[in-house]
Amino acid sequence: MGEAQDEAMTGAQRLLSGPVAVVNVGLEGFAAELRQNGVEAIHVDWTPPAGGDPKMAAILSKLGV
Template sequence: MSESKVKTLLEEPLRVVNIGLEGFAKELDQQGVKVIQVDWTPPAGGDTKLANLLSKLGT
């Protein structure tokens, strides 16, 4: 299964969600790639363990 999904990534135009350094989004935009920048702040009030736990719980 994994082959086909990654293979599909190689066949389709990239559409990127950028989380972090805005410069990466700007350079993708310059290349004509659809990119959406997340206005990210550390989740769970910056508690890394809680953030990790929340991501495992799917929130």
């Protein structure tokens, strides 16, 4: 597939044409299984944003985080 054509594809189309590379947020087992399947995967060591304070998380979201 040509570069120019690739540029015109949407992000969803590029996903289907692969290869899939995954950012895993949450259950760690999913990332481990993906790696066992030879899929590039990076696991996010996630904790509730803003220390679990929903008010602060909402403000941060308005500030573009």
